[in-house]
Amino acid sequence: MQTYNDVHQQFASYFNDKGLRPYLYLLSRKLSEGNICLNLETNGAEYDGPEDENPGYESTGYETLPDTGNQPELHERNILASDLVATEEHEYKPFVWHNQRLYMQRYFHYESLILERILAFLEAERQELDQREKLLETQRDLIVSIIGNPSPDGASVPDWQTAAVITGLLHNFTIITGGPGTGKTTTVARILSVLYTLYPGLNVALAAPTGKAAARMAESLRHAAGNATPALKEKFAGLSPSTIHRLLKPVMGTPYFQYNAASPLTADVVIVDECSMIDVALFAKLLDAVGPHTRIILLGDKDQLASVEAGSLFGDLCEAQEALNLFSPQRFGFINSFIPAENRKIPPEHQAESGHPLFQHLVELRHSHRFDSNKGIGRLSAAVIQNDIPIIKQFFGTAVTGEIETDTDYSQDKFHRFIEGYADFIREPDIRQALRKLNRQRVLCAIRQGNQGLYAVNRSIERFLHEKDLVSINTGFYENRPVMLSRNYYEFGLFNGDTGIIRKDPETGSLAAWFEDSTGELKSVLPGYLGDMETAFAMTIHKSQGSEFDHVMLILPLHGDMHLLTRELLYTGITRAKKSVLIQSQEAAFLEAAARRVERASGIAQRLISSK
Numbered sequence: 001m002q003t004y005n006d007v008h009q010q011f012a013s014y015f016n017d018k019g020l021r022p023y024l025y026l027l028s029r030k031l032s033e034g035n036i037c038l039n040l041e042t043n044g045a046e047y048d049g050p051e052d053e054n055p056g057y058e059s060t061g062y063e064t065l066p067d068t069g070n071q072p073e074l075h076e077r078n079i080l081a082s083d084l085v086a087t088e089e090h091e092y093k094p095f096v097w098h099n100q101r102l103y104m105q106r107y108f109h110y111e112s113l114i115l116e117r118i119l120a121f122l123e124a125e126r127q128e129l130d131q132r133e134k135l136l137e138t139q140r141d142l143i144v145s146i147i148g149n150p151s152p153d154g155a156s157v158p159d160w161q162t163a164a165v166i167t168g169l170l171h172n173f174t175i176i177t178g179g180p181g182t183g184k185t186t187t188v189a190r191i192l193s194v195l196y197t198l199y200p201g202l203n204v205a206l207a208a209p210t211g212k213a214a215a216r217m218a219e220s221l222r223h224a225a226g227n228a229t230p231a232l233k234e235k236f237a238g239l240s241p242s243t244i245h246r247l248l249k250p251v252m253g254t255p256y257f258q259y260n261a262a263s264p265l266t267a268d269v270v271i272v273d274e275c276s277m278i279d280v281a282l283f284a285k286l287l288d289a290v291g292p293h294t295r296i297i298l299l300g301d302k303d304q305l306a307s308v309e310a311g312s313l314f315g316d317l318c319e320a321q322e323a324l325n326l327f328s329p330q331r332f333g334f335i336n337s338f339i340p341a342e343n344r345k346i347p348p349e350h351q352a353e354s355g356h357p358l359f360q361h362l363v364e365l366r367h368s369h370r371f372d373s374n375k376g377i378g379r380l381s382a383a384v385i386q387n388d389i390p391i392i393k394q395f396f397g398t399a400v401t402g403e404i405e406t407d408t409d410y411s412q413d414k415f416h417r418f419i420e421g422y423a424d425f426i427r428e429p430d431i432r433q434a435l436r437k438l439n440r441q442r443v444l445c446a447i448r449q450g451n452q453g454l455y456a457v458n459r460s461i462e463r464f465l466h467e468k469d470l471v472s473i474n475t476g477f478y479e480n481r482p483v484m485l486s487r488n489y490y491e492f493g494l495f496n497g498d499t500g501i502i503r504k505d506p507e508t509g510s511l512a513a514w515f516e517d518s519t520g521e522l523k524s525v526l527p528g529y530l531g532d533m534e535t536a537f538a539m540t541i542h543k544s545q546g547s548e549f550d551h552v553m554l555i556l557p558l559h560g561d562m563h564l565l566t567r568e569l570l571y572t573g574i575t576r577a578k579k580s581v582l583i584q585s586q587e588a589a590f591l592e593a594a595a596r597r598v599e600r601a602s603g604i605a606q607r608l609i610s611s612k
Contacts, residue, residue, distance in 0.1 A: 008032070015094070020082040023075075024095075027102055035601040036111060036280050036310050038102040040075050076100070099610075101603050107310065110284040114313060115607050117287035121173035122357055124292035132170050133334065139198065144338055146193045148227075157367045159344040160325065161187045163335050164363040169194060172295050175275075175362040177302045177318050179381070180548070180575045181370025184299045185217060188271055189224035189236070191297065195269065196235045205267035206239055207247045207286075209277040209307075211488065211495020213546035214241035215517065217273040217299075243488065243495055244272065244282060248289050255281075259289035268294060274546045275300035280311025280602070302364075303385050305542060305572045305598070312600040317358065320605040324364045326352040331360055357608050370578060376403030377577060384570045384594050392594060396587040405582045410452075410558070418553045418582055419443065419461050422537060426470045426480045431503055435516050438482055438501060441551040443538035444573045446565055452557045452584075454540050461537040477502050477511050477527045484536035484543065492525050493517065497543065499536055502527060541573040552577035556585035556593070565593035 012024040027038040079085055079097055086093040086105070089112060096108040103111070136143060147162055161183050168174045168191040178184050195202050206221070208214035218241035225236040247265070248257035259265050270290050272278075275298045278286070290296050298314065306312035318324070327335065329351050336345045371378030383391035396406050407414050418441070425437035443461065445454045465471045471480050481502040488495045500515035505524060512524040513533075541554075554573045556565060570593050574581055583590070 015084060017082050017084055019078055020084060020095075023079055023102055027095075027104065030601065031104070031107075031310055033600075034306060034310050034312065034598070036103065036107040037601050037603060039100065039601040039603075040102070041100060099603050099606050101601070103603075107280060110280045110311075111602060111604055111607070113284040114280070114287055115604060115611065117284075117290070117292075118173060118608075119357065119611060120292040121171075121296065122361075125170070125172040128172075129170060135198070136166070136169060136338075140338065142197065143194055144340060146197060147190050147338065156343040158346050158350075159339045159341075160346075160363060160365045160367065161190070162339050162344075163325070163327075163346060164365065165190045165194070166335050166338055167360065167363050168295070168297050171361055172292065173361055174295070174297045175314075175317060175358075176297065176299050176365065177314075177324075177362065178365030179301055179303065179368055179371075181368040182365035183367075183369060184365060185220040185273075186224045187365065188297060188299065189221050192221070192236070192269070192271075193225065193228060193232055196232055199268070202235075203266060203268045204239060205247055205265060205270045206241045206273075207244045207270070208241070208273040208546065209244055209282070210274070210497040210546060211241075211243050211246075212497040212499070213274040213277075214243055214495075216546060217241060217271075244278070244286055245488070246490065248285060257285055257289060260285070261288050263289075264291040265289050265294065270294060270296045271299065272296070273299045275314040276302065276304045276312070277307050277545055278311075278314060279307040279309035280313055281309070283311065283313045301575075303568060303571050304575075305545060305568045306600060310600075311602065312598070313602070313604065316600075316602050316604050318362060318364075320358055320608050321354070321356050321362070323352075324362050325350055325366075326354065327360055328353060357611055377574060377581060380404055380581075381571050381574045384567050384574065387567060387594050389591060389594075392591060393587070396590070403577075403580050405580070406587075407582065407584045408586055410584050414582065415460075415553070415584070416464060418551075419464060419537070420468075421551065422461070422465065423468070423470055425482075425501070426465070431501070431514050432516060432522055434480075434501060434503070435499075435514065439499065439547075439549060441553075442536075442544065442547070442549045442576070443553045443555065444541050444544050444576065445538050446541055446554075446556050446569060446573070448540060450557055450559070452555050454538055457538040457555060458535045462535070465537075479503060479511065482536040483513060483527075483530075483533045484539060485530065485533045487532040489525075489530065492529070493523065494525070494530075497546065541569055541576075544576045545572060547576055548578055549576055550579045551582075552580070553582045554584070556583070556589055558586065558589075562589065562592065563596075565589065566596045566598050567594045568598050570594060 008025050008028040011028040012021040015024060030038050079102060084093055085095045085097050087097055094105055096103045096105055098108065147165055164176045164187045176184055176187055192204060206214060206218055208217055218239050221239060222236050225233055248259045250257055300314050302315050302318035306315055327350060332346060332351045339345045368378055373379060373382060379391065380395055395404050421441050425434045428434040428437050443457060445452065445457055448454045450456065462473045466473045472478055479502055483500055483502060485494055485496055485498045494515060498515055500513050502511055503514050505512045511527060513527050513530055514522060514524050516522055
């Protein structure tokens with residue numbers, strides 16, 4: 001039996017259809033890169049087959065696509081000639097050909113389920129839209145008083161937060177996107193404040209892909225309700241965050257959940273944060289578990305990294321229309337009637353008509369209250385997303401530019417000065433305060449392996465702190481070791497991504513892993529019970545999603561793995577900082593990464609248009 005080192009060849013060779021194998025090879029490879037289908041119009045032309053990088057590699061003769069010249073219809077003919085490929089939605093074969101895309105049947109089912117559930121939300125809200133508009137009109141003064149002034153800095157910019165609040169109140173399916181500091185959580189707090197006032201018995205579910213992100217959302221919501229009435233504060237205090245998995249309740253040993261279309265969640269409102277991190281399978285199962293008459297509000301930053309697994313559905317939905325923040329003349333006037341300040345009303349150019357199913361269901365918050373768009377973090381992050389080369393070069397032209405410092409020499413002195421900041425949490429005797437001081441700064445790595453990778457950087461930090469007599473790294477569980485969990489520990493109420501420190505228990509003298517929960521309470525667990533955790537002086541940019549630090553050091557690799565660097569990765573790393581970023585990178589590598597976008601193939605945008 002012939003064996004191959006290339007897993008994609010192993011996959012393709014399993015199927016006894018030589019004519020289909022080249023397409024299955026490419027489909028498998030594209031799935032491993034996060035695509036949920038093979039779009040031959042965009043992927044086929046660039047494919048030249050696998051590179052002979054492994055000594056055991058042997059060509060099978062099917063790892064390159066047939067030469068069809070400029071006749072893509074010949075690819076379609078080759079694919080449809082196979083008995084393994086379905087062309088109808090409910091035809092069960094291993095693969096599906098739909099809208100010039102080849103899917104594995106499972107991923108086509110997930111995409112179809114997402115489309116079906118979105119359309120069900122839209123149909124259900126149509127039945128209630130007029131009644132909801134009338135209710136909001138009669139309660140306009142009350143709603144305006146609850147919403148207040150979402151722009152405490154007094155900026156004369158369109159009040160997109162109020163536009164998002166009204167959108168969330170009217171619709172069953174709402175997407176709110178925006179960068180850090182644009183007020184996504186504040187907007188949701190205002191939506192809930194209005195809904196709690198109108199419907200005191202409201203049942204709300206909060207969820208996020210990781211426990212850390214869910215806890216942070218709940219904490220932010222409680223903080224945003226600081227000026228609310230005592231009754232509202234009590235409602236917000238009772239909000240219980242959850243991971244999406246825990247919300248849906250997994251059926252042990254299976255890929256299924258207890259909550260699904262046949263047994264939907266009982267919540268009246270479901271709010272999900274950090275949606276860019278959700279893969280297509282979980283996205284489908286989440287929507288399937290929410291009844292069509294329930295409001296679901298999806299929050300996230302469309303410019304952030306997509307999920308590690310296949311799919312970028314949040315980004316796909318945000319980009320499904322040619323432009324965001326457009327409203328019909330009637331909705332435009334309705335929203336502006338809730339914005340008293342003339343200099344905050346939505347400008348006339350945001351009026352339009354569209355038959356797109358998601359028209360008026362997505363609002364992008366565009367004004368950051370955290371970053372100045374004309375300097376520092378705000379300016380660089382925008383330049384990265386727009387691949388604005390001249391502006392990026394300005395930051396590398398001067399070593400220090402306010403909030404941003406670039407270091408093309410990978411200076412050990414600058415590295416050491418930054419990591420000396422960890423001494424603050426190490427010397428802090430109070431465990432709760434030590435945890436908070438730890439989270440004031442973090443080193444972020446783009447990759448795991450190599451000299452600038454996560455493992456080498458963490459070892460360098462440990463050695464430096466050991467030499468400074470700040471930590472003793474003679475054992476694995478040494479005191480003051482910061483740790484990050486890499487899986488959920490439901491029995492302890494701890495989740496993938498939670499960060500803690502190893503400290504002696506004041507009562508027993510034994511080492512314990514200490515964490516702070518969403519309410520600020522400390523919990524400790526014997527380290528031996530937490531097998532899946534890693535040192536967290538440095539963490540990957542992927543793992544940093546959902547976190548915020550005052551100061552960030554961003555380290556990009558000097559050599560190798562450059563294809564992993566994208567503008568989304570840079571943007572995510574830079575915007576984890578609230579005050580300053582030190583970037584160790586070659587200018588050319590940074591520019592190369594900013595020019596490279598994450599483009600994942602899916603058919604959801606085209607299928608939404610076809611559903612009109």
